[in-house]
Amino acid sequence: MATRRFVLKSGLAAACSVAAHPLMSTVTFAAAPGDHRLVVIILRGAMDGLDVLQPYGDPALAALRPSLSPGPDGGALDLDGFFALHASLGDLMPLWAAGELAFVPAVSTPYRDKRSHFDGQDLLEAGTGEDVPLAMQRSGWLNRALQGMPGARAETAYAIGTGDMLLLSGPAPAMSWSPDARLRLSPQAERLLGDIYHDDPLFRNAAGSAIEIVSGGGSDARGPTAVADFAASRLNGEARIAAFSLTGWDTHARQAQVLRPALSRLSASILALRSGLGPNWSKTTVLAMTEFGRTARENGSGGTDHGTGGALLMAGGAIRGGRVIGNWPGLGEGQLYADRDLMPVRDVRAYAAWALAGLFGQDRGRLEAEVFPGLDMGADPGMLS
Structure with missing residues (x-):
């Protein structure tokens, strides 16, 4: 007998509209010793760090982006006189003022030039470079970190939908869960699914019971916060x-319109974590990471293409926030990577490694050799309070 669970797991994943739904992303958990909390949010689709954290103080920005990343004059929120925050993250400004929000510009994984979302996300979650054994690329850096934590064990949880994230895949015990949710689809998506399942009454009838059609479309109202709650x-x-993912960051066209709902979901998720954790927020670090950045120049469709350097967002009561961390490479002539992208100045894995070291006492030698093979963590960025 077909059930909603079976439909969500098998049939609906075939449709792009459904695959992009925020509730189709699995969240994974693991228990670990100590009282600190770590939440890793994977931003799938390559978030444009130059639009989220707008370097309006760089004189080259305006020429590269005549309609994007306008800075405070275009409604962005000034952070420090050089960087401004995209207006759609405005609800996070109280966290910035409280020292519970920080950003790192110009970071990336070792992934270069091929610009595949799938490969970039795999390397981000594996925590490796491209020159390590394939077997290591098939396990996640959080799982390898758990393998070095005495007393770490899995928490009982549930799985439905997309299955385990690579980030926590591996021998260490960890479980998966994702919420049972009704999908609210636009009429266009309804017609797409109707075409897919027209000749299969089993899927056609089951899909009808699993989907709530809403005129005008949009995500389920619980979508932005159900996983975070x-x-x-x-x-x-x-x-x-905990680790989960948010989709909707691929902004090749109409970036101004496409980016807003993605940022709103990210903001809502972080605020839901803060509200839900209560006193434990003070012991929590949130890292929001993406597979790569986007081109420094906007394209002819009002968007940006796959790039290299991006931005890392940190939140939580355990961080030393209210600041932009790290160096700025510049956007001027001779400063871009391959004359097209923001130049990465630090490996994003270093910040994850320093979080593991500070929160869970992970040994630096093991972090550089096993958890993030080939990584040079560099100097302590002082990201934790």
Whole structure:
């Protein structure tokens, strides 16, 4: 007998509209010793760090982006006189003022030039470079970190939908869960699914019971926070590490319109974590990471293409926030990577490694050799309070 669970797991994943739904992303948990919490949010689709964290103080920005990343004059929120925050993250400004929000510009994984979302995301979650054994690329850096934590164990959880994230895949015990949700689809998406399932009454009837059609479309109202709410509830218990993903960051065209809802979901997720964790927020670090950045120049469609250097967002009561961390490479002539992208100045894995070292006492030698093979962590960025 077909059930909603079976449909969500098998049939609906075939449709782009459904695959992009925020509730189709699995959240994974693991228990770890100590009282600190770590939440890793994977931003799938290559978030444009230059639009999220706008370097309006760089004189080259305006020529590269005549209609994007306008800075405070275009409604962005000034942070420090050089960088401004995209207006759609405005609800996070109280966290910035409280020292619970920070950004790192010009970071990337070792991935270069091929610009594949799938490969870039795999390397981000594996935590490796491209020159390590394939077997290591098939496990996640959070799982390898758990393998070095005495007393780490899995928390009982549930899985539905997309299955485990690579980030926590591997021998260390970790479980998966994602919420059972009704999908609210636009009429266009309804017609797409109707075409897909027209000749299969089993899927056609089951899909009809699983989907709530809403004129005008849009995500389920619980979408932006359902996963974060559940993560907070588990992190208030035995779990100490949670990881989930948010989609919608691929902005090749109409970036101004496409980026707004993605940023709103990210903002809502972070605020839901803060609210749900209550006193435990003070012991929490959130890292929001993406597979690569986007081109420094906007394209002819009002968007940006796949690039290299991007931005890392940090939040939580355990960070030393209210600041932009790291160096700025510049956007002028001779300063771009391959004359097209923001130049990465530090490996984004270093910040994840320093988080693991500070929160869970992970040994630097093991972090550089096993958790993030080939990484040079460099100097302590002082990201934790």
